[in-house]
Amino acid sequence: MVFLHSLGFLLAAVVHLSNGKVTVSTKAAQTMNGIGASGAWWPIDLFKYPESVRSHVADLLFSPNNLGLTSYRYNLGGGGVGVGNPSRAPETFYVSPGVYNWSADAAGVYFLKQAVQHKVPQLILFVNSAPAAFTTNNQTCAGGLLDAHIPDFAKYIADVVTHFKQQGVIFTHVSPINEPDYSMGTPGTPCGQEGMAVPPSQRAAIVVALRSALNKTNLQSVQITADETSRLEQFLSEAQTWLPSAASSVGAVCHHQYSFPNDALAAQMPATAKQYAPGKETWFTEICCFQAIDPTLQSTDPTAPQQFGGGFQPGMIGALKLGNVLRQSFAVVGDVHFDWWTALSDVMGCDPLADATCVTTDNTAGWNDGLLYYDPNFATNGNHALYSTKRFQLLRHFANFIRIGAKRFPVNNLPANVQGLAFKDSKGGSLILMNMSPNTIAVDLSGVTSLGKFTSAIQTTQSSDWTTIKKAVTSVPGLSITTILFQ
Numbered sequence: 001m002v003f004l005h006s007l008g009f010l011l012a013a014v015v016h017l018s019n020g021k022v023t024v025s026t027k028a029a030q031t032m033n034g035i036g037a038s039g040a041w042w043p044i045d046l047f048k049y050p051e052s053v054r055s056h057v058a059d060l061l062f063s064p065n066n067l068g069l070t071s072y073r074y075n076l077g078g079g080g081v082g083v084g085n086p087s088r089a090p091e092t093f094y095v096s097p098g099v100y101n102w103s104a105d106a107a108g109v110y111f112l113k114q115a116v117q118h119k120v121p122q123l124i125l126f127v128n129s130a131p132a133a134f135t136t137n138n139q140t141c142a143g144g145l146l147d148a149h150i151p152d153f154a155k156y157i158a159d160v161v162t163h164f165k166q167q168g169v170i171f172t173h174v175s176p177i178n179e180p181d182y183s184m185g186t187p188g189t190p191c192g193q194e195g196m197a198v199p200p201s202q203r204a205a206i207v208v209a210l211r212s213a214l215n216k217t218n219l220q221s222v223q224i225t226a227d228e229t230s231r232l233e234q235f236l237s238e239a240q241t242w243l244p245s246a247a248s249s250v251g252a253v254c255h256h257q258y259s260f261p262n263d264a265l266a267a268q269m270p271a272t273a274k275q276y277a278p279g280k281e282t283w284f285t286e287i288c289c290f291q292a293i294d295p296t297l298q299s300t301d302p303t304a305p306q307q308f309g310g311g312f313q314p315g316m317i318g319a320l321k322l323g324n325v326l327r328q329s330f331a332v333v334g335d336v337h338f339d340w341w342t343a344l345s346d347v348m349g350c351d352p353l354a355d356a357t358c359v360t361t362d363n364t365a366g367w368n369d370g371l372l373y374y375d376p377n378f379a380t381n382g383n384h385a386l387y388s389t390k391r392f393q394l395l396r397h398f399a400n401f402i403r404i405g406a407k408r409f410p411v412n413n414l415p416a417n418v419q420g421l422a423f424k425d426s427k428g429g430s431l432i433l434m435n436m437s438p439n440t441i442a443v444d445l446s447g448v449t450s451l452g453k454f455t456s457a458i459q460t461t462q463s464s465d466w467t468t469i470k471k472a473v474t475s476v477p478g479l480s481i482t483t484i485l486f487q
């Protein structure tokens, strides 16, 4: 009897513990280090807009009242030699050895300086291709970097970083070989963008040469981020070739995730990074372009497996697909930093002047590559309007409430279809909840005590953006993101 009685008590205790009370671990995971997006290549187009629109774009991206990015990626252009699309062909400062044209790339520099004015704490300079003078084919795509020019390439980057430092633009990080796995073209055919193939065997030499060049110009504090290879599978198989000899010169080990791995595969990233570069942070530095509308992928389920491809999906489903990638990056891989690919895009796949509803409706002709969109025909029709997405609002939750230096705390016992991430720093705590289902789901947060005292919540749904909620959150609407704030 006594035995049966205690068994019953035990079962009751177990049932009680798992009775839908969300809990937050008191054991910290990683310390966060920036949320950003890239400045390629939209500045080339947006620089042609009226000044009022340009400064509004900067405010939307960088002001804490808006997206509040804590990191910004400036694309150091190679001159666009061989690139067929002028909107994706950034100018270069490079003229000849030691000679630079600082009037070049006024468009990119404008938005870079806007980031500085808005006090964005982290600025990353990234390179898709070296200037044509250093490449195998005298272009900035469809070729590679000549070994003999590695020191010249490194010195050129260090000179650019020094120039900007003198202008008050302090780059904190440099990425010399963005997506080294692909040259972005075939010789003889105009390329769609700049790119430079850098085989794994060449990568360490570039990283070490750049470290040495930065050191020589008193830029010891500037960290190198590498190798930004496109797919996790490539990182896992190639890391052993380049990372051991580069590790002491690398600040953060960076990956893109264009194969959209599942959690089990993504979980292999940290062990490989730790094996070859012990003690280094891992960063997730680029993603976009979730194939939007494919019946076999159940596109109405934000947690369904993703693959790379086209489709414009400006609503909550598209946003929560990004949310699922952020969850994987922070909670499964343990990345401390996350970058969306391009902040603005014109590939909306429809004509907003011909059909006003097109900017909020899914289509298969556009791309999920921007947070904000602009009219691809602006130059001829004069339409300077900007079009926002729910993806912008979702990233706004992350960028605003995951401050640099905040610690992440694992969240347990979440209801099915709700994803959660918790963070805390000296300014307070935040619990981000994403309801991936179309239905309202009850959440019991009475067990969340370690983040501080509830103050308010901010919520974005299909029908509302950034609504403040003053009373305790007991449920989350279908297809929503809610950030609960604590002090």
Ligand SMILES: *[C@@H]1O[C@H](CO)[C@@H](O)[C@H](O)[C@H]1NC(C)=O
Pocket: 091, 095, 101, 102, 103, 104, 105
């Ligand atoms: C410098 O770049 C600007 C902007 O593209 C261009 O107009 C100018 O001709 C360039 N000067 C030199 C010396 O290349």
Ligand SMILES: *[C@@H]1O[C@H](CO)[C@@H](O)[C@H](O)[C@H]1NC(C)=O
Pocket: 136, 137, 138
């Ligand atoms: C690239 O330009 C250099 C200098 O003009 C020249 O010597 C070299 O042959 C060119 N390379 C190719 C692949 O065209």
Ligand SMILES: *[C@@H]1O[C@H](CO)[C@@H](O)[C@H](O)[C@H]1NC(C)=O
Pocket: 208, 211, 212, 215, 220, 249
């Ligand atoms: C760069 O400077 C750091 C700090 O002084 C030093 O530890 C490192 O060995 C240097 N690296 C190279 C490649 O010169």
